[in-house]
Amino acid sequence: MKAPTTFDRRTLLQAGGLAIAFTWLGGAGKAVAAINARQQPGDAAAALADGNPPFAPNAFIRVDADGGVRLVMPMAEMGQGIYTGSAMMIAEELGVELDQVRVEHSPPDEALYGMPLLGGQITGGSTSTRSTYGVLREAGAVARTLLVAAAAAQWKVEPASCTVARGVVSHAPSGRQLGFGALAANAARLPMPGKVVLKDPKDFTVIGKPLRRVDSPDKVNGTSQFGIDIRLPGMKVATVQACPTLGGTLASVDDKAARAVPGVIDVLRIGNAVAVVGEHFWAAKQGLDALKIRWTPGANAGLTTKKLRDALADSLAKGQAILGREVGKRPEGTLVEATYQLPMLAHATMEPLNTTVHVKPDQCEIWVGTQVPARCVSVAAKITGLPEAKVVLHNQYLGGGFGRRLETDSVEQAVAFAKQVPYPLKVVWTREEDIRHDIVRPMYHDNISAVVDANGKLVWFGDRISGGTVLGRWAPAFMGKDGMDGDLIECVAEPAYDFPNLKVEWVRHDMPPGLDVGWWRGVGPTHNLFVLESFIDELAQRAKQDPVAYRRAMLQKNPRTLAVLDLAASKMGWGQGTLPARVGRGMALGDPFGSRVCAMIEVEVTPQGEVRLRRAVVALDCGIAINLGSVEAQVQGGLLFGLSAALFNEITIENGAIQQSNFHDYRTLRINETPTVEVHTVKSGEAPGGLGEVGTAIAAPALANAIFAATGVRLRALPVNRALLVQDKAALKKKVADARTGDMTIEGSAA
Amino acid sequence: MIDLNINGKPHAVNVPQDMPLLWVLRDVVGLTGTKFGCGIAQCGACTVHLDGQPVRSCVLPVGAVGGKPITTIEGVAETASGKQVQKAWLDVDVVQCGYCQSGQIMSAAALLQRVPNPSDADIDLAMAGNVCRCATYVRIRAAIKQAATGKPEVLQSIVSMPTARSAS
Numbered sequence: 006m007k008a009p010t011t012f013d014r015r016t017l018l019q020a021g022g023l024a025i026a027f028t029w030l031g032g033a034g035k036a037v038a039a040i041n042a043r044q045q046p047g048d049a050a051a052a053l054a055d056g057n058p059p060f061a062p063n064a065f066i067r068v069d070a071d072g073g074v075r076l077v078m079p080m081a082e083m084g085q086g087i088y089t090g091s092a093m094m095i096a097e098e099l100g101v102e103l104d105q106v107r108v109e110h111s112p113p114d115e116a117l118y119g120m121p122l123l124g125g126q127i128t129g130g131s132t133s134t135r136s137t138y139g140v141l142r143e144a145g146a147v148a149r150t151l152l153v154a155a156a157a158a159q160w161k162v163e164p165a166s167c168t169v170a171r172g173v174v175s176h177a178p179s180g181r182q183l184g185f186g187a188l189a190a191n192a193a194r195l196p197m198p199g200k201v202v203l204k205d206p207k208d209f210t211v212i213g214k215p216l217r218r219v220d221s222p223d224k225v226n227g228t229s230q231f232g233i234d235i236r237l238p239g240m241k242v243a244t245v246q247a248c249p250t251l252g253g254t255l256a257s258v259d260d261k262a263a264r265a266v267p268g269v270i271d272v273l274r275i276g277n278a279v280a281v282v283g284e285h286f287w288a289a290k291q292g293l294d295a296l297k298i299r300w301t302p303g304a305n306a307g308l309t310t311k312k313l314r315d316a317l318a319d320s321l322a323k324g325q326a327i328l329g330r331e332v333g334k335r336p337e338g339t340l341v342e343a344t345y346q347l348p349m350l351a352h353a354t355m356e357p358l359n360t361t362v363h364v365k366p367d368q369c370e371i372w373v374g375t376q377v378p379a380r381c382v383s384v385a386a387k388i389t390g391l392p393e394a395k396v397v398l399h400n401q402y403l404g405g406g407f408g409r410r411l412e413t414d415s416v417e418q419a420v421a422f423a424k425q426v427p428y429p430l431k432v433v434w435t436r437e438e439d440i441r442h443d444i445v446r447p448m449y450h451d452n453i454s455a456v457v458d459a460n461g462k463l464v465w466f467g468d469r470i471s472g473g474t475v476l477g478r479w480a481p482a483f484m485g486k487d488g489m490d491g492d493l494i495e496c497v498a499e500p501a502y503d504f505p506n507l508k509v510e511w512v513r514h515d516m517p518p519g520l521d522v523g524w525w526r527g528v529g530p531t532h533n534l535f536v537l538e539s540f541i542d543e544l545a546q547r548a549k550q551d552p553v554a555y556r557r558a559m560l561q562k563n564p565r566t567l568a569v570l571d572l573a574a575s576k577m578g579w580g581q582g583t584l585p586a587r588v589g590r591g592m593a594l595g596d597p598f599g600s601r602v603c604a605m606i607e608v609e610v611t612p613q614g615e616v617r618l619r620r621a622v623v624a625l626d627c628g629i630a631i632n633l634g635s636v637e638a639q640v641q642g643g644l645l646f647g648l649s650a651a652l653f654n655e656i657t658i659e660n661g662a663i664q665q666s667n668f669h670d671y672r673t674l675r676i677n678e679t680p681t682v683e684v685h686t687v688k689s690g691e692a693p694g695g696l697g698e699v700g701t702a703i704a705a706p707a708l709a710n711a712i713f714a715a716t717g718v719r720l721r722a723l724p725v726n727r728a729l730l731v732q733d734k735a736a737l738k739k740k741v742a743d744a745r746t747g748d749m750t751i752e753g754s755a756a
Numbered sequence: 757m758i759d760l761n762i763n764g765k766p767h768a769v770n771v772p773q774d775m776p777l778l779w780v781l782r783d784v785v786g787l788t789g790t791k792f793g794c795g796i797a798q799c800g801a802c803t804v805h806l807d808g809q810p811v812r813s814c815v816l817p818v819g820a821v822g823g824k825p826i827t828t829i830e831g832v833a834e835t836a837s838g839k840q841v842q843k844a845w846l847d848v849d850v851v852q853c854g855y856c857q858s859g860q861i862m863s864a865a866a867l868l869q870r871v872p873n874p875s876d877a878d879i880d881l882a883m884a885g886n887v888c889r890c891a892t893y894v895r896i897r898a899a900i901k902q903a904a905t906g907k908p909e910v911l912q913s914i915v916s917m918p919t920a921r922s923a924s
Binding site for chain 1 (some may be wrong): 771784786789795796799833842845846855859892895896
């Protein structure tokens, strides 16, 4: 498959998420990296480093002489199941089963493993399967074609008369068989085939099955190695503190007491942080706690969440907007308006950030679980002064990514410390450091509006969005010519609905230097679908229509999304039966990441304002599903991840420092709070859509709409403010009067 | 020197009495299956068994272990409930990123040792201290029930395609 080097509008619309941010409005970046099903320059070296197997027809497949098949995974595995899905795509065409393959992490190599949709060796944006559905199957087919050709030549028969199954080529008429291992050396001498024919999807025997994950056995018995598990001869362990005030620097350190702690080896300094090195983490941590540090807080010393929010609201009101998309003009009619707010969020991956680095005079070796291996190599080269070719990186399993490991800040810091010492240094952040120095999801402040006719039908849609850009820092070359960041307007500029007229615009509002904002699972869709789908519910309620019926009328030109809406409604039993008091159902839908999804959630809100999740139903059309087991798992987990944030999470800043620090004050959903989550997948022959972020993107609006149905309280800000949900109306009204932000209305009595 | 019995084997370690067992296991003994998640007993990733009871090793001073046997994820397959739980975890395919799963499995194995056929309420009580950021909770619940009964658990989720669930 030829990797696209430019994107037409159709490709662009199918891309979604991070990818759409990269390609929106034809953002002109550097040449797009292109993985390839055939051997490329550099692949021979990669294969050599990979044990020099006799047959390595491309960057992904290694056949050893003993018949062992190793698959090199272009993407990082962070829980999303991509190692299993990628292996299934290759195995389908190669002619092996999953129980016969071993998967390996790829080395950093943009040319061999770069994702077309993201322009680099980057795992993110729910793009992996969409990027590689063609090329990984083709990679398997190329290898199978060569192995069959080798067998046919040896037997002097037509290749077409041979079959392949479980790593064995057979010639039925003569009853002869040869395994891949025996054929590997001869297959390697054959010229690369031209066009190879891929299987008709109706003949798939691997793709589409609910197969178990390839990485589970080692993750269940404790032997799986994450970055934090690296142990090397002579290795020391460090833990760090960076200036709590974002953007601040180190003034001085008194390390006398720290150095007296048994097991402490060294105290290292860089411009904005201190590391204590120990024989083990505990010594390092005891040493860190014993340091007397003075910081220079810098320009952010007086920064607070309120100041950030006020400035953002001010930008929204007065700032110059960049037009995202406009169709038609705003007609006369009743204007309905609302302001929505989303908070900053941390990622809180289960595995705290960590990097192991060994800097030698002529080489820098790195062990880390990262979504961006090639970027890590690049920053390490800059910091050490070594050429990139002298930086060796070993990617590891990631104990969660959620976008946090798309950043290289922790790697840069570890290299800066490690280059001061001769030994291999493992730098492990405490959970407190991990949250206080998260690169947070931006806050947003949006004015959403509609003109409705006498029947409450939407005739014009307006969305004026304000928030910071991640792309502007992370990949500025991919910003639109007019300064647009496609991530900010995703799922509203091209909504699932047939809006006759619309205007979507963005007021760019950067956070102060030192407060970097980053990608967070669900990216633009998680932001915009909360605002849009909450507001659509407001319009339905205003029109005195059922939320499902109101949406159905606007989906008549979008049959795939209409189908998931109807499927979800039928499985939920929407509109059927009578619900108890303060129990309500809410829904949300959208087309994020090239998939179509509808979530329905049933909640109970206690008289004290506690929200209990009772049941969730998700209907999904993700195009061709590679692994149905992963589809279910990703939608369940993604939805619950989004619900967890919507219920509990907000990063706040006081005196320029993040106030949250660990799971007690940045809490996460637990099993006793988890509802049943049914996932219903539509059988589809469409191109694969993204999965890892779909559930997250749709979670918060479905929850907020369910809370409205249960209580009559419309939440226009996240996370859920329990104080607004108490049953006592007098107390509630007082709270509304007291509410500074005016982020809620009370409409009607409890459902 | 502190004498420990870990997964049935003796280990003598030269560490301070107040060092949490977690770091003794990970950084001194070299058993890295037990994970660091929070350091304050809020997430359960560090759960091990002390004389069969689940404990958060990140806040347990090694000096408080005494002679009690320690079981970690690397040794839990030697217990009947641990073996059942690990098998069910694979059958139900619970794992996503996998980082918290050592602790989840240790908590689940301890639960089954105590309550062979746990109710949903038992599961909530025993497992609420274990955080999973991938939110694999739906399958964790199914796997615990499957481990208890030995019968394939009908997953709460339904796929509308006519495909049976099959082993890889």
